[in-house]
Amino acid sequence: MDLLVVLVVLAVIVIVVGAPLRRRGGAGAGAGADADESAERAELEAARDAKYREIRDAELDHRTGKLSDADWRTQDRALRAEAVDILRRLDDTGYSSAAAPADDGPKG
Amino acid sequence: MLIAGKACLILALGTCLYGIAASLYGARSSRREWVASGRRAVYALAGTVALAFAILQAAFLRSDFSFALVASHSSTTTPAFYRATAVWSSQEGSLLLWLLLLSLWSSLILWLTRRRLREIAPYATAVLLGFGAFFASLLVFLETPFTQALPAPLEGVGLNPLLRHPSMMIHPPMLYSGYTLFAVPFAFAIGALVTRRLDANWIRSTRPFTLAAWFFLGVGVILGARWSYSELGWGGYWAWDPVENASLMPWLTGTAFLHSVMIQERRGMLKIWNVSLVLATGVLAILGTFLVRSGILDSIHAFGASTLGVPFLVLIVGMIAGSIALVASRAADLRSEHRLDSLLSRESVFLLNNLVLVALCFVIFWGTFFPLISEAFTGQEASVGPPWFDQYTVPLALILVLLSGVGPVIAWRRATAANLRRNLLKPALAGVLALGVLAALGLAREPGALLMFGLAVFVLGAVGQELWRGVRARRAMAGGGVPSALVSLVRRNRRRYGGYLVHAGVAVLFVGIAASSSFQDEREVLLSPGQSTRVGSYDVTYVKPTADLRAAPNGRLEKIDFGAELAVARDGKPVATMRTVKSYFPSSAPFVGPVSRFFEGEATSEVGLKAGWKRDVWTAIAPDTGALRTRVEEGDRVFSEARLTPAERDALLGQALGGLVRSYADDPPPATFRLIVSPMVTWIWIGALIAFAGGLIALWPAPRGMTSRVSATYAARVGREVRTPARV
Numbered sequence: 001m002d003l004l005v006v007l008v009v010l011a012v013i014v015i016v017v018g019a020p021l022r023r024r025g026g027a028g029a030g031a032g033a034d035a036d037e038s039a040e041r042a043e044l045e046a047a048r049d050a051k052y053r054e055i056r057d058a059e060l061d062h063r064t065g066k067l068s069d070a071d072w073r074t075q076d077r078a079l080r081a082e083a084v085d086i087l088r089r090l091d092d093t094g095y096s097s098a099a100a101p102a103d104d105g106p107k108g
Numbered sequence: 109m110l111i112a113g114k115a116c117l118i119l120a121l122g123t124c125l126y127g128i129a130a131s132l133y134g135a136r137s138s139r140r141e142w143v144a145s146g147r148r149a150v151y152a153l154a155g156t157v158a159l160a161f162a163i164l165q166a167a168f169l170r171s172d173f174s175f176a177l178v179a180s181h182s183s184t185t186t187p188a189f190y191r192a193t194a195v196w197s198s199q200e201g202s203l204l205l206w207l208l209l210l211s212l213w214s215s216l217i218l219w220l221t222r223r224r225l226r227e228i229a230p231y232a233t234a235v236l237l238g239f240g241a242f243f244a245s246l247l248v249f250l251e252t253p254f255t256q257a258l259p260a261p262l263e264g265v266g267l268n269p270l271l272r273h274p275s276m277m278i279h280p281p282m283l284y285s286g287y288t289l290f291a292v293p294f295a296f297a298i299g300a301l302v303t304r305r306l307d308a309n310w311i312r313s314t315r316p317f318t319l320a321a322w323f324f325l326g327v328g329v330i331l332g333a334r335w336s337y338s339e340l341g342w343g344g345y346w347a348w349d350p351v352e353n354a355s356l357m358p359w360l361t362g363t364a365f366l367h368s369v370m371i372q373e374r375r376g377m378l379k380i381w382n383v384s385l386v387l388a389t390g391v392l393a394i395l396g397t398f399l400v401r402s403g404i405l406d407s408i409h410a411f412g413a414s415t416l417g418v419p420f421l422v423l424i425v426g427m428i429a430g431s432i433a434l435v436a437s438r439a440a441d442l443r444s445e446h447r448l449d450s451l452l453s454r455e456s457v458f459l460l461n462n463l464v465l466v467a468l469c470f471v472i473f474w475g476t477f478f479p480l481i482s483e484a485f486t487g488q489e490a491s492v493g494p495p496w497f498d499q500y501t502v503p504l505a506l507i508l509v510l511l512s513g514v515g516p517v518i519a520w521r522r523a524t525a526a527n528l529r530r531n532l533l534k535p536a537l538a539g540v541l542a543l544g545v546l547a548a549l550g551l552a553r554e555p556g557a558l559l560m561f562g563l564a565v566f567v568l569g570a571v572g573q574e575l576w577r578g579v580r581a582r583r584a585m586a587g588g589g590v591p592s593a594l595v596s597l598v599r600r601n602r603r604r605y606g607g608y609l610v611h612a613g614v615a616v617l618f619v620g621i622a623a624s625s626s627f628q629d630e631r632e633v634l635l636s637p638g639q640s641t642r643v644g645s646y647d648v649t650y651v652k653p654t655a656d657l658r659a660a661p662n663g664r665l666e667k668i669d670f671g672a673e674l675a676v677a678r679d680g681k682p683v684a685t686m687r688t689v690k691s692y693f694p695s696s697a698p699f700v701g702p703v704s705r706f707f708e709g710e711a712t713s714e715v716g717l718k719a720g721w722k723r724d725v726w727t728a729i730a731p732d733t734g735a736l737r738t739r740v741e742e743g744d745r746v747f748s749e750a751r752l753t754p755a756e757r758d759a760l761l762g763q764a765l766g767g768l769v770r771s772y773a774d775d776p777p778p779a780t781f782r783l784i785v786s787p788m789v790t791w792i793w794i795g796a797l798i799a800f801a802g803g804l805i806a807l808w809p810a811p812r813g814m815t816s817r818v819s820a821t822y823a824a825r826v827g828r829e830v831r832t833p834a835r836v
Contacts, residue, residue: 020140020145066527
């Protein structure tokens with residue numbers, strides 16, 4: 001019984017772990033360049049989402065009295081300029097807003 | 109199934125080693141199929157370890173004493189609930205639980221990031237599997253749970269009586285979940301350093317795991333404190349014990365990281381600090397595990413001396429050296445992208461809060477390891493006690509609570525003095541008013557506690573003001589009543605308002621700690637039945653003794669209980685009847701007489717507790733068993749001289765012990781009672797519940813539709829600026 005269990009576990013491990021190696025194809029060669037591009041895009045998307053969150057937080061800070069009208073306008077302008085810069089850099093990597101991933105927090 | 113269990117562990121170790129090699133090869137050669145194979149090795153590890161754990165769990169539930177571990181940590185008379193928890197009462201079983209949780213959390217994060225973090229993930233996989241390989245090696249070579257008992261005994265030793273508490277089901281898994289979850293951000297930080305991808309992307313992906321680690325470790329710490337308070341006979345919830353401290357240290361640095369990482373996400377600042385914090389937290393989590401298992405420091409919570417000290421030390425040294433080398437070699441990539449805009453900003457408050465949390469961690473580290481440090485320098489082991497810890501931790505805790513009130517009311521980036529004044533005015537007035545009222549009520553004799561109460565009111569005022577202003581803003585935007593606006597506000601800003609709730613909970617928790625430790629009345633008194641004593645404003649009368657000989661369903665004598673019933677009155681009016689018991693479990697040591705072995709083994713205290721909103725009345729009995737000594741020795745002598753069959757012996761032993769119990773009940777000797785009246789202990793648990801509710805709110809993922817919709821709104825808004833750059 002023990003031996004059977006061990007053999008089954010071993011077989012399952014080999015199947016699970018070996019599956020990607022049996023499906024090898026186009027993924028291997030040239031994956032490095034893809035990975036670089038994808039990592040850069042992911043970084044920019046993270047920066048974009050963080051910037052949206054900053055804009056939202058500044059807006060909420062203003063509404064809850066932590067920022068005066070003048071301070072908020074200055075800060076909001078600066079934040080949007082930074083967001084625009086990130087969006088431009090995303091455009092350069094072939095970004096499409098439709099493909100934008102979800103943010104991690106809802107906005108107020 | 110012993111062989112199957114052990115084979116699973118060997119296969120788990122092999123899977124870890126393969127996965128490390130596959131992940132590193134895949135990363136170096138940019139071959140995704142190998143990276144995927146390495147990731148799947150983590151899933152396979154989880155499955156294999158889960159099977160090993162299930163085999164061991166089944167052996168405990170079936171009381172299969174062919175497993176040496178089951179024979180030494182359980183028995184047929186151990187209730188099924190405790191047989192289930194007995195798995196992790198041993199060194200071996202708890203290591204297996206550690207590995208199981210590590211593999212499950214690792215599988216989850218790697219599955220969630222399977223299409224993201226493509227550069228970092230393979231290295232993180234290798235690190236997580238490295239931890240897996242370490243623990244699997246310990247289980248295969250040093251502390252295997254699958255050793256055969258030869259011959260298998262008919263009955264097991266049973267579970268340590270101190271561990272027969274409902275918290276045993278949840279406290280260790282919570283702590284281990286916290287420790288193992290902190291391995292996730294550690295592993296991804298290593299991956300980010302290796303690949304020089306040090307932006308906020310990896311932080312975003314691992315943030316829920318860091319928060320979950322903070323949550324689980326915090327729950328584990330509080331459950332441990334609660335268990336200690338209600339089960340151990342010393343009357344406190346925190347003793348600055350090395351193992352308690354070890355669980356608190358990573359929680360403190362993890363809390364610091366959760367704050368400072370927000371600055372990196374927003375501004376690209378504090379990269380060195382953040383990566384150092386997360387690496388330190390990972391090391392401290394392993395250090396906590398090391399302290400529990402190595403026997404290097406004396407602790408009531410630790411496993412006994414073991415051979416695990418050296419391997420853990422090697423791992424910790426490797427983690428520290430590797431982390432320092434990686435951070436130093438990536439210093440140029442870790443430069444901040446921006447500077448602090450103003451000292452009057454939330455970023456500055458977060459920085460101060462980080463310094464206080466790290467200082468707290470350092471104080472606790474120094475105090476915990478002082479016995480080893482003093483031994484290294486003076487040759488003599490000296491330890492520091494609660495007064496030493498209090499002299500440093502109390503002022504730091506006061507500053508921390510102050511900052512947790514300032515943080516929510518100060519703006520990001522740059523706040524003006526006028527705005528800050530306006531936002532701080534009402535909470536500060538509330539705090540000062542509370543200080544004045546409480547001082548007038550006579551609480552000024554404990555200035556530290558008084559200050560803590562005032563600061564807590566300030567924090568609650570600040571959080572309440574923030575919630576109210578947020579609700580008002582929400583209603584102005586979307587209308588509706590206050591409750592719906594509040595729900596909507598929190599739903600849309602879970603991270604912010606979850607965090608505020610944590611601050612409020614921590615303030616309440618500190619009120620409980622300050623009140624209970626500063627205004628506690630305590631007495632240790634010898635009483636005979638009918639006698640009374642006074643503690644605080646309560647009169648406590650020893651009404652009558654209780655005594656019982658407990659047998660398991662199969663007739664095996666399990667323990668002797670000696671206790672007392674106490675009547676508690678205040679201003680002449682009865683308040684409560686409390687019962688406290690000390691249980692004596694038989695020793696399994698050889699060469700101990702059959703009667704005296706019941707007084708030579710483990711003893712546990714059942715505390716008498718009358719908990720209330722304002723104060724707890726707590727008592728524990730220490731019966732004088734010395735008065736029974738002559739009869740116990742006489743019993744041992746009779747049994748040693750009698751020639752009896754085992755059945756006759758069991759029956760006579762039952763009669764002899766029954767006689768002892770009756771004699772205690774009929775003619776009770778005076779008993780020592782420890783009596784404590786502690787104000788506001790309940791608020792410690794309530795504060796913790798509030799804080800963890802806040803943690804859950806911050807942790808709970810937002811509905812996908814909502815985030816996409818709101819992201820789209822901001823994208824459209826900023827998009828307009830892209831088209832009309834002159835406006836920006």
